[in-house]
Structures are given as structure tokens and as C-alpha cells.
Amino acid sequence: MYHLQTLSSSIAIIFLGLSLQLLTTSEATDIQKVLEVNVIPMRPAKPGEKIELACSVQSYLGNCALVKVYTLSNLPVDFPFGNFSYTYCVCPGEAKTFYWTIQSSRTVNVGCRAAFHLDDVCPEGQNSVPPQHKRRYGINMKILKIIN
Structure with missing residues (x-):
């Protein structure tokens, strides 16, 4: 027993x-982590010099989903050609790079944020499923050093 x-x-x-x-x-x-954002390093710039901000976005979600990509900064930054936000359909394993032209008169921390856009789905035929959680996003920041 x-x-x-x-x-x-x-x-x-x-x-x-x-x-x-x-x-x-x-x-x-x-x-x-289901959404990865990487800012491509920027070289130092002179005050007011135009420089390219490039952000690469990649999804690890199991299906295609709509993503909105936009810029962030800790101080105001000038966008001579416009501060655009992009919306695109990202599928697993794909990476896409987005570009902005920026300029600043002082050293600034700039970067990108990518967030799943839950109000819509990808075009038909891309096996899209909107993510279930609203807090699924990625952020990456880099320093744009301004030298005199």
C-alpha cells in the first residue's frame, strides 16, 4: 500500500x-519579439546639413499584417521633404527599409517606430491576419551627432 x-x-x-x-x-x-526595427547608423553631420535616416523593419509574426512606420526624436528635427509615415504589408521573413531626409542644428536622438495597424488587413491573396494584441510594436533610436 x-x-x-x-x-x-x-x-x-x-x-x-x-x-x-x-x-x-x-x-x-x-x-x-514579433517586429524588429533597426536604424541604420548615421555619420556625424554639420549644423543644418541634410542627412538620410534609414530604418529597416522585419516581422516575425506567423502571417502577413499591416504595419505603420514613422519617425521619433527627443528634440525637434527638420524634414525638408516631409515627415512621412508609411503603411505597408509585412510578411514573415521579409525586411523593408524606409528613408527620410532630416536636418538638425544640434545633436539629437532620432529613430523609427513600427506598429501593427489593427484596423485593416493586407491585400487579398497575402494570407493576412491582423495581430490580436495592440502592444505589438518595435522601436529603435540612434544618435545623430552634430559637429561644428
Whole structure:
């Protein structure tokens, strides 16, 4: 009888361990990075000089989804040709680079943010599924150093 109780306790402990492992694995997948944004490093610039800000965006979501890409900065930056935001359909494994021309009179931290656009889906035929969580986005910032 003692051996039977020990065996049933061991089975219960193993079952509990497997259940906990499955729970933590699904949580890890849920918080996995699904959108990567990289700012291509910029060379130092002179005050007022036009320089290119380039941001590469890649999705690791399982399906195609609409993404909005726009700029961020800690101080005001001039955009001589316009500060555009881009919306495009990103599919798994694809990377796309977006460009802006910027200028500043002082050193500034600039970058890009890409966020899944939940109000729409990709064009028909691209197997698109809007993401379920609104907090799925990526940000990357770099310093544009202004030298005199």
C-alpha cells in the first residue's frame, strides 16, 4: 500500500511539473519579439546639413499584417521633404527599409517606430491576419551627432 501511495504521489508531481512547463512555454511565446526595427547608423553631420535616416523593419509574426512606420526624436528635427509615415504589408521573413531626409542644428536622438495597424488587413491573396494584441510594436533610436 505504501508503494502505491508513493507511486501516485510521484505521478502527481510529474503531471504538475509538465503543466507548469507548458504554461511558461506559452507565456514565453506570447511575449516573443514579433517586429524588429533597426536604424541604420548615421555619420556625424554639420549644423543644418541634410542627412538620410534609414530604418529597416522585419516581422516575425506567423502571417502577413499591416504595419505603420514613422519617425521619433527627443528634440525637434527638420524634414525638408516631409515627415512621412508609411503603411505597408509585412510578411514573415521579409525586411523593408524606409528613408527620410532630416536636418538638425544640434545633436539629437532620432529613430523609427513600427506598429501593427489593427484596423485593416493586407491585400487579398497575402494570407493576412491582423495581430490580436495592440502592444505589438518595435522601436529603435540612434544618435545623430552634430559637429561644428
